[in-house]
Amino acid sequence: MRNRQNREIFIEEYVSINGIDQYLFHSGTNYDNPVMLFLHGGPGFAESLFAHAFQEKWEEIFTVVHWDQRGAGKTLTRNPNIYPTIDSMLEDLYDTVQYLKKKYNKQKVIILGHSWGSVLGTIFTKKYPEEVAYYIGVGQVISLIDNERVGYEKVKELAIKANDKKTLKRLEAIGNYPGEKFDSSFMTKCSKVRRIQGKYNLAITMTLPLIKNIFKSPIFKLSDISALSKAAKANKKVLEFLYYFNLNAESTEYMVPIYYILGENDWQTPYVIAQNYFNKINAPSKGLYLIPNAGHGTMVDQPQLFFEALLDVNNKESKNS
Structure with missing residues (x-):
């Protein structure tokens, strides 16, 4: 320390x-x-x-x-x-x-x-x-359900505006989101949405600067x-x-x-x-x-x-x- x-x-x-x-x-x-x-x-x-x-x-x-x-x-x-x-x-x-x-x-x-x-x-x-x-x-x-629904629509809106067809295909492949119940399917979909949101700086993702901050912490341990x-x-x-x-x-x-x-x-x-x-x-x-x-x-x-x-x-x- x-x-x-x-x-x-x-x-x-x-x-x-x-x-x-x-x-x-x-x-x-x-x-x-x-x-x-x-x-x-x-x-x-x-x-x-x-x-x-x-x-x-x-x-x-x-x-x-x-x-x-x-x-x-x-x-x-x-x-x-x-x-x-x-x-x-x-x-x-x-x-x-x-x-x-x-x-x-x-x-x-x-x-x-x-x-x-x-x-x-x-x-x-x-x-x-x-x-x-x-x-x-x-x-x-x-x-949380409202958060996920609104956050999904926001990244979709930005992808359409940018004519980002690759991202739109990834969003389409996720299907109904966030869904109607908590299960492993939601967790998998949520991880995919976070990565897409991260591309547009709408959510926290594990970037290199973030990882560096962890290692710089005075209380960090492996x-x-x-x-x-x-x-x-x-x-x-x-x-x-x-x-x-x-x-x-x-x-x-x-x-x-x-x-x-x-x-x-x-x-x-x-x-x-x-x-x-x-x-x-x-x-x-x-x-x-x-x-x-x-x-x-x-x-x-x-x-x-x-x-x-x-x-x-x-x-x-x-x-x-």
């Missing part, structure tokens, strides 16, 4: 959470700063490995804690045969929040959820509002690559839950402030769907930030603009507290 910025807080640890050892990575400049718990995407895609690429400035105003969830990253490596369900994930998250509140002497924590983490974070925020200072959704998932390769198998039950998830079917009432930071070129979790849902939200305070020239990896694509959005949120909430 390399603390290149000589941070006051730079901790890797395994904590017993809900019966198993789970990995936490803390980084910050001041113990008095508010604590932000980063909920990674996937499910199974531990973003602690990418923290160095986007969060240096965050640490000036927050203590940022990355948690490798059950079935992901270093937690999966430590517990290779223990797979998550949505219920175990929520129990894990509750225990993690309690641990952080005690460690940093805080009454509440900030939850930032990215992609799948936005599903977990939203459910938790609705269930335990007393634990959450405020919630930030990035690549916010409202309905076992992290193995964990990534096992993520889909480990998270099958959670993926099935995600497939049928639909926030539109639930109340839009929130007891805590809600903020969305969305990439204007995100068609993996299409920003237009999240934007439409956000407009219906009733919350003590709320705000939406659209980041230009940014896709699903919003904070990596535009780190400065993303930080400016976080700074604005922090300033607003500091005045309200």
